Amino acid sequence: MNETFALRGLTFRNRVFVASGTFGYGDEVSDVASLDLLGGIVTKSLSLRPRDGNPPPRIAETSSGMLNSIGLANIGVERFVAEKLPKLDGRRCAVIANIAASSVEEYCTVLEMLDPLSRVDGFEINVSCPNVKEGGLSFGTDVSKVSLITKELRRRTRKPLIVKLTPNVTHIAEFARAAEGEGADAVSVINTLIGMAINIYTRRPKLSTVTGGLSGPAIKPIALAKVFETYKAVKIPVFGIGGISTWEDAIEFLLAGASAVQVGTANFVDPAGAMKLPQEIVRFCESRSVRDVGDLVGGMKGEPGVSVIQSWL
Amino acid sequence: MNETFALRGLTFRNRVFVASGTFGYGDEVSDVASLDLLGGIVTKSLSLRPRDGNPPPRIAETSSGMLNSIGLANIGVERFVAEKLPKLDGRRCAVIANIAASSVEEYCTVLEMLDPLSRVDGFEINVSCPNVKEGGLSFGTDVSKVSLITKELRRRTRKPLIVKLTPNVTHIAEFARAAEGEGADAVSVINTLIGMAINIYTRRPKLSTVTGGLSGPAIKPIALAKVFETYKAVKIPVFGIGGISTWEDAIEFLLAGASAVQVGTANFVDPAGAMKLPQEIVRFCESRSVRDVGDLVGGMKGEPGVSVIQSWL
C-alpha cells in the first residue's frame, strides 16, 4: 500500500495534514497526539512581526460549524524560528510554514527568512484570511494580486509553494489557474467562508470584528464543490480543506480531486483525531483492493447513482 | 404592536414569509399549516413551460444542511394560474410569484402573464438558481444581466418587484446595487450556495447533477453576512433568507438588516413552524418594549460584547 505523495521532489509520508491555525505550531498537544503519524503540519499563519490578534470575542459556535476572528494572532517569524522550530526537530512529518502578510514585500521577507531552514519543508501562502483588515482579503479576491504574490515567491524558493485560496469569490478556478500559471506547486482549497452571528439579547455581533470565518462540517459541501471546480481547472495538486473530521470525509475529498487533505476545526474537538485518518484510509483502500491511496484522487465516477436509499433493506 | 411591512404600497400582515421552492404553491399542507398567519408565500419558481426537473437523486442531507438539485421542476405558469392560484383565493397572506427563466424574454413573458391577476401580489425574480444548466446561474453572477432583467421587468409591472440574489459571488452588494439602480423594490438574500457530496462506496455524486444548492442551518452565518453586506449597500428592503428555523433566527436576520425573512428548508422539517414565528417575534418585542417589529431592522449595535459566556453563573 502506497500512502505517500510527492510535491516538487518532497515526499510526504501520507496525505493527511493539519490545517493552518488549528494546530498551533505543532508543540501544544504532544501529550495526546503524535505528529509522526501525519503527512505534515501546516503552521499557524506567520507574519513578519508578532501579532496580538483581534479583541475578544473571537469565537462563536454555529450549527455544525464555528466562526472565528482570530486576526492572525501569531508569535511572528523570528520567535517561530527560535522557539518553535527546534521542537519540531526529529518529527517525521513535514513542516509547511504558512505565511500571512499585509504587503507583497512582507510575504517575500518572511519566506526569505524561512527558506534556508532545513526543518521548513515548504510554504503555504495565506492570501485569503477574511478577518484581518490590512491582511489577506484584498489579495485573495484579486486574481492579479494572487498572480503577483505567487510569482514573487516562486522566484525566492525551490521548496514546495502552495497557495491557499479563499472560497469567497465567484470562480475559484480563476485564482487556481493564476497560481498555477506563476509556478505554484499546489493550491489549498478552501480557507474559511465569511459569516456572522448576532446575540439577539444584547444585539451585539458575536465576534468583535462583526464578520469572521466560518469553518467545520457545515461548510464541507461547499468545500467539496470548490475542490472539484479547482481540480477540473488545474493540473497541479489540490489540498482539500473544509469540514473534514472522519476518514470518510477525507476520502470524499480525494474522490472529488484533492491529492491530500487538511484537517482544521476537527482538531479542536479531537486533537488526536487527524492522526488516526491515514491508517483508516489505508484500511478502506485495502478493503477495496486499492493499492495506492493516490488512485482515489479524482476517482469520482461521472454518473450518479439511482435515487434509492436502500441501506435499510 | 405593529407587525406590518409595506413594499410599493402593498402592506404585508407581518414580516415572515415562506421561501420559494420550499412550500410548493401553498396548497399542499393546508391540513397542518395555515397560510393566513404568514406575511406572504413565495411560490415555487415558475417558468413559461412546465419543467420536469432533474433526474434523481435530487436530495442529499449534509451536516445541519441539505443539498438539492431539483432543476426548477414546476407546473409552468399556465397550470399555476388555472389550478393553483384559485386555491389561494381568500387567503390573507400575500402571494409572491417567483419567476425563473432561461432568457430575458421568458422572464418578461411570464411576468406579463401574471401581472394582471389580482391574486398575484408581487414578484420575486430568481436570477440565481445554481442547478439548472440553461437557467439562473449565468444571469445571477453577471451584474449587467441582473440590471437588464430588473430593468425589463420593472417596465412591465407596478407591483412589488423583488430580485433574489445568488450568494455565489465575490461581492453580493454589487448585484444588490444593480437591482436597486434599475428600480427593484427589494432584494432577497440568499439563494442556495453551490455544494456537493459523494457516496464514497459507489464513488458517485449524491446528486444527479454532481453539484447542487446547499441550504439549511449550516448556511445561516453566511446568509447573515450577505444580508448585512447588502443592507449596508442599498436603501431598498432586504428579504433575509438562509437557515432560518426559529424566531431567534428570524430576529437575528432582522437585526442584521433584513426587513422581512423567508423560511426555507425548515418547512420540510416542520411545515407548521413558519406560521408560529410572527407571534413569537411579537412576544419577543413585547418583552423588550419594542413597539414595532420594524424597529429591529438593522438594529445590531456596533460594539461587540465582552468575551464572556456567563450564562451559567
Place this chain on the structure above:
Amino acid sequence: MAMILEQAPVRTVTEVGSNVFQLTFSSLAIAREALPGQFVNVKTVDGSGPLLRRPFSISSVRDDEVSILFNVIGSGTKALSLMRKGEGLDVLGPLGKGTFPLDDDAYETALIVAGGLGVAPMPFLRASMPRGKKQFVFLGARSASQVVTVGLEDAQVATDDGSKGFHGTVVDLLRNTLVGNDLGHPRIFACGPLPMLRSLRELSEAKNIECYVALECEMACGIGLCQGCPVESSGPGKKYRLVCNEGPVFNALTVVF
C-alpha cells in the same frame, strides 16, 4: 385523507432482531387515517438526531398504537432506538396517496413478498386485507439471522445462503410456488431491495400478474413540498412522479426502477 402533525408519546421501543427495532407510539388520529403502504415522517422532539425527518413505513396499527420497524443505520435511526417510553416523537403522517390496493374484486389471492426489512409494511397490510382473500407470505433475507418475522410468523422463508428455508432468492421461491399451484387471480404486494423488485417485476410481467411495489428514495419533506423524490414514470405524460406523494406504492408497470 388528513395529514397529522403531532408529538406522539412513545409506548415501547423493542429490539426485535439483530439491530432491528420496533417503535410503537400512540396517535389515535394517525391510527384512524392510516392506509397500508403509507409511511410516517418522524424525528425526535429534543432535536438530538439529524436535520431532516426520517420516513418509515407504518408497520402495524392497533387501537391508538402505531408501530414502525427499523434498522439502526445512521444517526436518525440511532436516536430513535434510544427513545424511552413517554418521550415525544415528532410525527408527520400518514403520508402517501399511493397505497396497496386491497379492497377491489380484481384479485383473489394476495402474494406478499418482502426482502429484508421490506417486511415493515406487511403486518399492517395483512391486517387490512378484506375477508375472503387468500394470503401467501414470502420473506427473503441474506441468512437465517437476518430474517425478521414480526407479525408474519406463517411466512415461507428464503435465504441467500440456505441457512433457513428455501435456498435462493425470495423471487425464486415465489416462482417455484407459482408452478403447479392454482392461486386463482393473484396480485403481488412487495417491498424490498431494488434488485428483488426488479426481478419480481419481470416475473409478474411474464406471468401476467398485477404487481404493486413500495418504493423509497431520498426525501426532504415527505409531503410534496420539495420535489426531491422523483421516480421516472413509464407511461406518457409527466416524466416523473413523486414517491412521497403519488407513491410510495406504485403499480410496477407504471414506473421505471
Place this chain on the structure above:
Amino acid sequence: MAMILEQAPVRTVTEVGSNVFQLTFSSLAIAREALPGQFVNVKTVDGSGPLLRRPFSISSVRDDEVSILFNVIGSGTKALSLMRKGEGLDVLGPLGKGTFPLDDDAYETALIVAGGLGVAPMPFLRASMPRGKKQFVFLGARSASQVVTVGLEDAQVATDDGSKGFHGTVVDLLRNTLVGNDLGHPRIFACGPLPMLRSLRELSEAKNIECYVALECEMACGIGLCQGCPVESSGPGKKYRLVCNEGPVFNALTVVF
C-alpha cells in the same frame, strides 16, 4: 502536567439544585493530575451534543472520581444531563496552567468567594488547601432557591433579595466581614459573574488583599490551539493572554475584565 484524552465512564448524574446537575465520571489519570481551578473539556461520546466540546471546572476529586457541576443552559449541557451511568464521556483534561495558588506561605486565610454556579471549583479547592490555613466561604445568589451549597455547607450566604442569609451581594457580605475581624494575611479565591469579580477586584485593591479569579470565555479548543480565548493583560508585554492556557485562574491585577 500531562493532558489526558479519554472516554471516561459516567458514574452518576444527579440533579443537585433547580436545573443544576452534578456529573461524576471515573478517570484515575485525570484525578491524579488535576489542580484546583483547572477544567475539563467534554463532549458526549455518541455525538448527540453540539460540535464543540464544553469546558467545566473540576468541582471535586475523590479517588478516581472527578465531578463537574453545571446548569442546563443549551444543547451541550442538556446532552450531558441526559447521560446515564456507564456511558462514555469524552473528556480532555485537566486543562489550564493558571490554577489557584494554595501551597505558599504568603497567606494564612483563604477567603473563598463564589457567585451563582461559581461554586463549581470550590469543593476541590477546599479539599486541596494545605493544613493550617483558615478558610471562610462566601456564597452569593439571586435568591434562596438558587443557592447551591454542594460541599460548601459551612458557607456564609448572601442573596440579592434577602431570601436567605445576608441581604445584598456576596461582595458586600465579604466587606462587612473584613471590617473588625482580624483575618491574618488573607487571600481571595473567586469565581462568579463578571460584575461580582469586578467589584471584588475593587475591594481587594482597596484593602490590599491578593485576589485570584477564575475567568471564562468562549473556547473552541481549550488547549491553546485556536487562539480563540484571549483576555487582555494589564501589564506590559503581550496584549492578550489565553484563558484556556494561561488561565483560567489569574491574579486579578494582571488582566483586564
